[in-house]
Amino acid sequence: MPPRKILVVNDESFISDMSRNALGDIGLEVYCVPKGEQAVEMAMDMHFDLAIVDYLLPGMTGVEAFDIMRQADPGIAGILVADNNNQNMLVEAMNIGFSGFLQKPIDSSALVDAVLKSLSAAGLRDENTRLKILLPLYKLGEKFIAAGSMGEVYELLLEAISLQIDAPSISMMMYDEDEKCLHVVASRGMDQNVVGEVSVKSGEKIAGWVFEHGEPIIFNRQTQAQSPLAQYLLRDEISASISFPLVGREKILGVLNISQTSKEVEYCQSDIEMLSAICGQAVMALENVAYMKERERHVRTKALFEQYVAPEVAEILLSSGKSLLEIGGVEEISILFADIRNFTVAVQHLSHYNIHCFLTQFFDLFSEVAFSWKGTLDKFMGDAALVAFGAPISIEAPSDSAVNTAVELSQKFEQLRFKWLEKHAVFEQLGLGIGVSRGEVFLGNVGSSRRLDYTVIGTEVNIVQRLASSARSGHILITESVYKDLNGRFPLKKEEARKLRGVEHDVKLYSIQADLVKLS
Incomplete structure (x- = not known):
């Protein structure tokens, strides 16, 4: 298992050095930056398990910085460091997602203790979340295995995503080898007249980029302007979206797209994990159906050939x-x-x-x-x-x-x-x-x-x-x-x-x- 990543946001070198040494000694991977703006930028490119943030920072405050980081990655835990335990400050911190507090001056033992408690609590929350979805996913897997056609798998996938993720608009695109482009094969919450006209080549637009590179993309209104693919975001009413590749054993089969218009909803890494679990089962089912159809065709053709040759x-x-x-x-x-x-x-x-x-x-x-x-x-x-x-x-x-x-x-x-x-x-x-x-x-x-x-x-x-x-x-x-x-x-x-x-x-x-x- 890779080491847990900790981001320390503090302009005091003493605290940064202590954090790097004390937390490094217990096997954690520690990154240190002095400003909130730097922390936000780093969190956009890398997933951190925990951020230790000073309340008073040059520029934006620690609370403001952590709020933005949480919007981009709701799974990140946070410990606030401050000179005093002002009640209003603590309420504000807890409301935006901080799970721990350290009052200055701090020593290494108190730091390590607080970090381990926060990571343990975060791990327990993640485990509870996984347990809540494990049984539905298991039952879903049974349905996928029993599917006898591509269309049945498509509908099962859309149904599963509708139940597990807040996504009023869903489209499943599969790659057509003859036409060399992606077409929508199943959808929910979309204009059917538009669905029939969609045709995207590999590398073209967002879905084509995801298909070509085999990597998922998350867009949230707060952060989407930073993406190099922002130029393709043409619908202003969409506040959040994910394009996820359907990766088979030997090739990418297609792309799943989900989108949200509610400003209160944003997508995060846990949504990617959920899509990965659901789509992984769907892809196995699709490949199984394809294999069975090909085997059936092979058996029929072979039986026909055997009327003429050994x-x-x-x-x-x-x-x-x-x-x-x-x-x-x-x-x-x-x-x-x-x-x-x-x-x-x-x-x-x-x-x-x-x-x-x-x-x-x-x-x-x-x-x-x-x-x-x-x-x-x-x-x-x-x-x-x-x-x-x-x-x-x-x-x-x-x-x-x-x-x-x-x-x-x-x-x-x-x-x-x-x-x-x-x-x-x-x-x-x-x-x-x-x-x-x-x-x-x-x-x-x-x-x-x-x-x-x-x-x-x-x-x-x-x-x-x-x-x-x-x-x-x-x-x-x-x-x-x-x-x-x-x-x-x-x-x-x-x-x-x-x-x-x-x-x-x-x-x-x-x-x-x-x-x-x-x-x-």
């Missing part, structure tokens, strides 16, 4: 910190394309309901197998689908994963086909052609901000589509680049090089018979 891929895309349009680039990956053979003919003999049910079961099977081997499902195209391996998630042996996926798909497709063959003979004609290749492609988001497609573009895509359309059911065609990656780990048969439509050069091919492969 959960791990969805997490990478969402946590990259980039705009979704910026995600993508040229990658060397392995690609699988699978196409249901003769499905166009089968469709003519099946009901729409059966077509829907069969394709749903096939694509559920396809997705489950592809995701289990860390594949990124690019898209479904009617009765076909494309899967990428090796990006955006880097995996070991992407070609192995692609071929394992192809083998498992082929085997499980046969199981699905036999199941449906019991319902309709047309499934005898169906088969699954699969092609796998490896090479450089563009993998990423393509489209506009309103409609994105996470896809693969490149020659290898064209190649695997051609391979799937020409592969016999139960067989997987792979290119030479995939063959080299496999390094003999699968039973392979070399095929004749083929000229594929849309590909300038002959493509060297190998085939794998799926039912001869035993997956581990």
Whole structure:
């Protein structure tokens, strides 16, 4: 805990020196000035716990000086030092806030005793005040925690301030990241037509200065002329005001403004402390609501993404910190394309309901197998689908994963086909052609901000589509680049090089018979 600050206002060097030594010895931080004007100026810039003021000073009297200091900081305690204990003088002193009296001549023990009593009494008053507000603040905290929207937090904050601080006019301003300015989001005691027009940039006017610097400002009519921001005080009817920053964990969220027109009311440090306690809870509630909304959005988006890509891929895309349009680039990956053979003919003999049910079961099977081997499902195209391996998630042996996926798909497709063959003979004609290749492609988001497609573009895509359309059911065609990656780990048969439509050069091919492969 920092040392308590004592201000000694006395033009007698003996008393100043004694105070500095005696009070310094008990751990107090002592400042001494000879004139009331100097004391007032110093008290404007620094908070003192106690002022020891001589009644007779050159210039303004000690009582006058302390009166001004109390107006600026009502929390300061005071001890009056005088040659006699004139009753009228003591009554005047007590009325303006002095809590102790020392009659000259004074000695160090009497001084220390009076100071400790005054500080103890002031501390007790502060503690009682804090206890009076502790329970309401605790209950307020419970309400803030339960808030489910920003608007609910705004209203709770205004209600709390109305109950705890004398403030007939309150406005809450939040920073709009898009418009780069502060707007009023909630208010009390303000003209609603004016509220809608308020727009303050960072650093502009009083609220903008508070937002930019993150420091609160108090204006009271008695002292506001001394502020460098006095030029922005345009409403003569306002006698006191506070602008308080709403400081979050990583940035300043906005500014709270309160004002008073009654000349009898002035704001002080204790009001700042109260605002700090209330606004601190409000800021935590705002950040909690924002977090919950963002988490909810993230979960919804992730669930949507997981319909197209593996959960791990969805997490990478969402946590990259980039705009979704910026995600993508040229990658060397392995690609699988699978196409249901003769499905166009089968469709003519099946009901729409059966077509829907069969394709749903096939694509559920396809997705489950592809995701289990860390594949990124690019898209479904009617009765076909494309899967990428090796990006955006880097995996070991992407070609192995692609071929394992192809083998498992082929085997499980046969199981699905036999199941449906019991319902309709047309499934005898169906088969699954699969092609796998490896090479450089563009993998990423393509489209506009309103409609994105996470896809693969490149020659290898064209190649695997051609391979799937020409592969016999139960067989997987792979290119030479995939063959080299496999390094003999699968039973392979070399095929004749083929000229594929849309590909300038002959493509060297190998085939794998799926039912001869035993997956581990």
